[in-house]
Amino acid sequence: MHPEDREKLKAALARTLEKNVLYEPKYRVVWTDGSVHYITARGRLVRDDMGQPTRINGILWDITDQLLLEQERIKRQKIESLGTLAGGIAHDFNNLLQGIFGYISMAKTSLDQREKSLAMLEQAENALHQSVSLTTQLLTFSKGGKPIKKLISLLPVIENATKFALSGSRSSYQFDIEPGLWQVDADEGQLGQVIQNIVLNADQAMPKGGTVVIAAKNVLKSDSRHPQLTKGDYVEISVQDSGIGIPEKYLQKIFDPFFTTKDEGSGLGLATSYSSSETMMALSM
DSSP, rough: OOGGGHHHHHHHHHHHHHHOOHHHHHEEEEESOEEEEEOOOOOOOOOOTTSSSSEEEEEEEHHHHHHHHHHHHHHHHHHHHHHHHHHHHHHHHHHHHHHHHHHHHHHHHTSSSSSHHHHHHHHHHHHHHHHHHHHHHHHHHHTTTTOEEEEEEEHHHHHHHHHHHTOOOEEEEEEEEETTTTEEEEHHHHHHHHHHHHHHHHHTOOTHHHHEEEEEEOOOOOOTOOOOOSOOEEEEEEEOOOOOOOOOOGGGGGTTOOOSSSSSSOOOHHHHHHHHHHHHHOOOO
């Protein structure tokens, strides 16, 4: 038995004894040659005529090869994602740079026409702003975009981001905000971008229109639904639509940068949202 897994195995055995449930631990064993193998077990507790536990009948599987294959598959997916990321960055920046160079060249050829020249330079400036926005999203994705936190009220952030995302859309929106919603210590710009991106995705999932429901509620301490959170008080924001849903084959890729199934779109929306949201939900009371 691997020393680090002994307590876990004891806990699984105790649970089976106390609650009479299946014995289903996963653990590691060390072979005599020093190699580590991964085992999954499945068994049922057997009791004697007096009701005392006597043994566990079951099966052990060596799943080492299966896990190694899964790790290789995940590694390949990461390499594919990096390739997609590099290609997306090159494509987007190339388009922006071509636009900048083009507008500057046109401005140079029309120096005697002040208004036309200024219009071309303004277009070049807009392209520069877009390149800065793309860089900001990439920095956020790579954890380099440090959030600037302050105490904010969530309602106006949620309302503004939602209205902006659904501007000109066939879809409507509905807010379900808990009265007395706590203020949070967060980066208002990044949080607004997260909500905007997710609402936009919800809208795009309903091509014929529908209703996007944005809810927010106070969460007293972290509970079993949020095991990744440290103990504390949080505000939970959720976005719901009645769209077609995400095909299962895409679920593992939706947060990959530049992955998109749409003809239009950068594929950075959910990737940026995922990276930003990891840092922004600590509550200040």
